[in-house]
Amino acid sequence: MYKRKMNQVSVFDDPAMFGGIALNPENDWVKLAKLIPWWAFEEKYAEQFSSSTGQPADSLRTALGSLIIKESYKFSDEMTVSHIAMNPYFQYFIGLTEYAKTEPFHPSMMTRFRLRLGPEIIQEVNDVIIGRKTVEDVLKKTDAHDGHEDGEEADSHDDHDEGSGGDTTGGSDEGDVEKQQEEAPNSGTLILDATCAPQAIRFPTDTSLLDEARRNTERIIDSFHKAGLTDGKKPRLHRIKAKNLYNGFSKSRKKTRKSIRTCKRQQLNFLRRNLKAIDTVIRKHPDEWKNALTKWEIERLAVIRTLYDQQRTMYDTNTNRIDDRIVSLSQSWVRPIKRGKQNADVEFGAKIEMSDIDGYLRIEKLSWEAFNESTTLQDSVEAYRKAYGHYPERVLADTIFRTRENRRYCKEHGIHLNGPRLGKPSKDPEIRKQELHQEWQESGERGDIERRFGIGKRCHSLGRVTAKLKHTSEVMIHLSVLTLNLRKRLRLLLRFLFALFRRFQLA
Numbered sequence: 001m002y003k004r005k006m007n008q009v010s011v012f013d014d015p016a017m018f019g020g021i022a023l024n025p026e027n028d029w030v031k032l033a034k035l036i037p038w039w040a041f042e043e044k045y046a047e048q049f050s051s052s053t054g055q056p057a058d059s060l061r062t063a064l065g066s067l068i069i070k071e072s073y074k075f076s077d078e079m080t081v082s083h084i085a086m087n088p089y090f091q092y093f094i095g096l097t098e099y100a101k102t103e104p105f106h107p108s109m110m111t112r113f114r115l116r117l118g119p120e121i122i123q124e125v126n127d128v129i130i131g132r133k134t135v136e137d138v139l140k141k142t143d144a145h146d147g148h149e150d151g152e153e154a155d156s157h158d159d160h161d162e163g164s165g166g167d168t169t170g171g172s173d174e175g176d177v178e179k180q181q182e183e184a185p186n187s188g189t190l191i192l193d194a195t196c197a198p199q200a201i202r203f204p205t206d207t208s209l210l211d212e213a214r215r216n217t218e219r220i221i222d223s224f225h226k227a228g229l230t231d232g233k234k235p236r237l238h239r240i241k242a243k244n245l246y247n248g249f250s251k252s253r254k255k256t257r258k259s260i261r262t263c264k265r266q267q268l269n270f271l272r273r274n275l276k277a278i279d280t281v282i283r284k285h286p287d288e289w290k291n292a293l294t295k296w297e298i299e300r301l302a303v304i305r306t307l308y309d310q311q312r313t314m315y316d317t318n319t320n321r322i323d324d325r326i327v328s329l330s331q332s333w334v335r336p337i338k339r340g341k342q343n344a345d346v347e348f349g350a351k352i353e354m355s356d357i358d359g360y361l362r363i364e365k366l367s368w369e370a371f372n373e374s375t376t377l378q379d380s381v382e383a384y385r386k387a388y389g390h391y392p393e394r395v396l397a398d399t400i401f402r403t404r405e406n407r408r409y410c411k412e413h414g415i416h417l418n419g420p421r422l423g424k425p426s427k428d429p430e431i432r433k434q435e436l437h438q439e440w441q442e443s444g445e446r447g448d449i450e451r452r453f454g455i456g457k458r459c460h461s462l463g464r465v466t467a468k469l470k471h472t473s474e475v476m477i478h479l480s481v482l483t484l485n486l487r488k489r490l491r492l493l494l495r496f497l498f499a500l501f502r503r504f505q506l507a
Helices: 028-035 038-046 060-073 077-086 087-094 109-117 119-129 133-158 158-165 172-179 208-228 239-250 257-284 295-317 373-388 404-411 429-459 468-507
Strands: 191-198 333-340 346-357 360-367 392-394
Touching: 028 087, 028 468, 038 060, 038 119, 038 133, 038 373, 060 077, 060 087, 060 109, 077 109, 109 373, 109 468, 119 133, 119 257, 119 360, 119 373, 119 468, 191 429, 208 239, 208 257, 208 295, 239 257, 239 429, 346 373, 346 429, 346 468, 360 373, 360 429, 360 468, 373 404, 392 429
Parallel strands: 191 392
Antiparallel strands: 191 346, 333 346, 346 360
């Protein structure tokens, strides 16, 4: 159940009236609370709750505000709730009406907040913060969605009148098309780049993955035996021998290619034996075997089968590459992303293509599969045009974005794409000097998005995503970008107020 709040201003919205505690209106968290239009996203958040009975859920402001606090300081869930209980500014930020000395909710609710707040809601909040959308756009979208649901029945009754009345709105439609064609001239700069948000998983090796899979299959066979599906005799698994062989390999200081291949062969054989025993139980008890396992064990068994097939194929073909390679049993959707960086040639996590407009970041594409970022440039430019009503004047991107197709696309729409032009450089020294200076200057401008990436990875969760689920990991990545933009908005606000104060002081 979700109880909607009224949009009228409460007396508790004034920090001076926060339960009798005088809050400093210049505090960062007081100002951040005023930057976010919480009420505009209430309806979309309320869609998560279908029932009209039960205990009312925590509000959107409590859920989103708690996650922003956690992201700002890289707290754990327990530390976040503990600091909220100690800090009246945090309590004001999450929408409490008065100061409470106890924890406002259990730390386990932080996981539920991440599940309820999908990436779509956080992306929409981010679009409002960076000025890509207005609050009116969000409210119109919500009203249009509700009106569509309410008007479905009415539309069905009016279908029989379509052929009789004629089209009376054709002229207005043509006028709308002409207005859309009359676009404003190109303006603004769009900076594009891609990065990887590494997932907090154990560094994957083939031997460690096979050992973990073997131990998990032994657990599944124990569950079958406990449920009486092994006819009273547990299959012979050689688990002690398999454990000793792997431990002897893992403790060796120098691991040669021959010893690694030997360990992989041994663990593959042990895993094949365990899977064969599991398949025997499933054939004998096709209706009962699922009842003997937990949901976690059933899902893990499917992942282990895929892992075995991949590892067997790579072992037989003596290669280390395969499509959709599993690098974590607990987070099977994580893929290796080859970045070619000096400190990490391969990273394991989500690949993200972001745009930087006036210093504000926006996620244009997030995928757990590796993709070529050059294929996203045109979509990002079209999204810019849809949001602002015109194309950007310049697109600053890395070398991989500057393909012939993208160059042709930018030229057709009058967009300047940075980088050296194709063909031989100009023989005129003055023109060549201007081109080199422009490339150097635009390269420095493009570095702004790299700096923002660095801040997100050092100070926020972009450098190490600790969530365990695919959905919550995406939420954490979007929260990192939202928190970065909120902090920038706050700095610009303070800079504006300081300049205004200096102006009055000098006057």
